[in-house]
Amino acid sequence: MRPFGYLAPAGPAAAVALVAGRPGAAFLAGGTNLVDLMKLGVAAPDLLVDVTGLLPDGIEDTDEGGDGGQGSGLRIGAGVRNSDLAADPRVRAGYPALAQAVLAGASGQLRNMATVGGNLLQRTRCLYFQDVTKPCNKRAPGSGCPARSGEHRNLAILGGSPHCAATHPSDMAVALAALDAVVHVHGTAGPRAVPLSGLYRRPGGEPDRETTLARGDLITAVEIPALAYARNSAYRKVRDRASYAFGVVSVAAALDVDGGVVRQARLALGAVAPLPWRARAAERVLAGRPATAEWFGRAADAELAAADPLPGNAFKVTLARNVMVRVLSELAGAAS
Amino acid sequence: MTTDDQTSGPLTLRVNGSAYQLRLDYRTTVLDALREHLGLTGTKKGCDHGQCGACTVLADGRRVNSCLLLAVAARGAEITTIEGLASPDGLHPLQAAFVARDALQCGYCTPGQICSAAAMLGEAAAGWPSAASASLIPEIPQAGPVTLDAAEIRERMSGNLCRCGAYVNILAAILDVAGDMARAEEAR
Numbered sequence: 343m344r345p346f347g348y349l350a351p352a353g354p355a356a357a358v359a360l361v362a363g364r365p366g367a368a369f370l371a372g373g374t375n376l377v378d379l380m381k382l383g384v385a386a387p388d389l390l391v392d393v394t395g396l397l398p399d400g401i402e403d404t405d406e407g408g409d410g411g412q413g414s415g416l417r418i419g420a421g422v423r424n425s426d427l428a429a430d431p432r433v434r435a436g437y438p439a440l441a442q443a444v445l446a447g448a449s450g451q452l453r454n455m456a457t458v459g460g461n462l463l464q465r466t467r468c469l470y471f472q473d474v475t476k477p478c479n480k481r482a483p484g485s486g487c488p489a490r491s492g493e494h495r496n497l498a499i500l501g502g503s504p505h506c507a508a509t510h511p512s513d514m515a516v517a518l519a520a521l522d523a524v525v526h527v528h529g530t531a532g533p534r535a536v537p538l539s540g541l542y543r544r545p546g547g548e549p550d551r552e553t554t555l556a557r558g559d560l561i562t563a564v565e566i567p568a569l570a571y572a573r574n575s576a577y578r579k580v581r582d583r584a585s586y587a588f589g590v591v592s593v594a595a596a597l598d599v600d601g602g603v604v605r606q607a608r609l610a611l612g613a614v615a616p617l618p619w620r621a622r623a624a625e626r627v628l629a630g631r632p633a634t635a636e637w638f639g640r641a642a643d644a645e646l647a648a649a650d651p652l653p654g655n656a657f658k659v660t661l662a663r664n665v666m667v668r669v670l671s672e673l674a675g676a677a678s
Numbered sequence: 679m680t681t682d683d684q685t686s687g688p689l690t691l692r693v694n695g696s697a698y699q700l701r702l703d704y705r706t707t708v709l710d711a712l713r714e715h716l717g718l719t720g721t722k723k724g725c726d727h728g729q730c731g732a733c734t735v736l737a738d739g740r741r742v743n744s745c746l747l748l749a750v751a752a753r754g755a756e757i758t759t760i761e762g763l764a765s766p767d768g769l770h771p772l773q774a775a776f777v778a779r780d781a782l783q784c785g786y787c788t789p790g791q792i793c794s795a796a797a798m799l800g801e802a803a804a805g806w807p808s809a810a811s812a813s814l815i816p817e818i819p820q821a822g823p824v825t826l827d828a829a830e831i832r833e834r835m836s837g838n839l840c841r842c843g844a845y846v847n848i849l850a851a852i853l854d855v856a857g858d859m860a861r862a863e864e865a866r
Contacts, residue, residue, distance in 0.1 A: 345685035345686075345703065345704070345705065346685060346704055347683055347684055347685055347704070348684075348687070348704045348748075348751075370751065373746055373747065373748060373751065374728055374743070377746045377747075378727050378746060382727075390704070392750075392751055394751065425801075425806065428806070428807060429804075429805070429806045429807060434807060441807065442809070445807060445809040446809050448837070450741060450797075450798060450834055450836075451734055451741045451742050451794065452728060452743065454740045454742055455742050455743065455746065455747065584832075584833075584836075585832070585833050585836035586836040
């Protein structure tokens, strides 16, 4: 590991200035991904700016109120540990998909360390990205992608490019995508809000550029808008082991059903794309349709029409369809 | 605390109730500080990548992978290792249960298993849910401790691997202690 300096500034503005002004600097939060990548030689910062002491680490009601019974949204500090987020009674009752997604990821130890902000910005677990002896367009732009002809069973079927088929590994971000989360960012020009749907970039010809954040931008909070029917939401993760494994396919869904008819649905897919994949095509099919397995299947097919799998992961298309139908059917059953 | 070009510095680590003044390269993890600088070799280095759980210690009572925790970032924390778990009167109940149940073969993962289980019992007592379904269903009252059955313990302990495959007896040992705690709580 390359030697590095260490600073723990008192406030976000100082932290942002430090990282913005030094190309080799990186923010350190829980460290569960960054320290590992430093050991692997994938990341080699020359200065760590520890933000754990300055990030908000509480969960607050946004108290929107008076908006048709939607209730209150939540503002989650970027320093909140994953385990505290999943244990929060408001999250468990109001947004069960989010609690389930967080608990579907990593281990008890890692969830105690990992922060909400860091979770959003964790890097892909593609084997070639993590192995510095192999080419990888994301880690070493222009070096090539051995995954296309090599090990790609668990890579993307949606949103990839000929240059990169890596998947975003987060479970939490999939639920947040379905819930229309907004990310609060402190940058060199001060604070601003970015919708989660605008945080991530598709790889295109620049798979090394994963987000729309600028150097020095620091995520300080994640806000979930009030959404009454998020109480009827769920996260389902299919993986190679029963626990403590990255997903093969995952689905976050929330369903608003009235009299057997879908009023609105929220749907997002994980482990199938370079970013948490909001399934808007499927949502459009579902609105106003019967809450039946047949229509859930049609919605899934509409979303997966754009799938472009590699030879070794074509099974994910069928799997994603089946998991979407299953989760939506269970939510429809719970609502009736 | 430093200028940004220094790559090492003085820091205080608090471990098992004692404060240690160290001068460390900032690359040093809590795991390496314990083993290489403090002589506390009970905590084990398995994968060194946060995947196996052998290095599990408690930081302010919470279980963490000490191989991914930089010592400089842990200078405000109270670290508890396997050496600090027992009381002067005898073994921690989990240590005794692991002996009674023969919950190990080579023993390399055992300190991590026991530290992890000690914190896990506290998490369940505090009502923290897990991906084992029962404690996550929103309709189930959220206040109060989670009852730990075999499925809950398997899920909650999935961050601790045992390459000898002593899982059956590890599970039995933890179930014993969880049951004792539940009975003690009922008797109060």
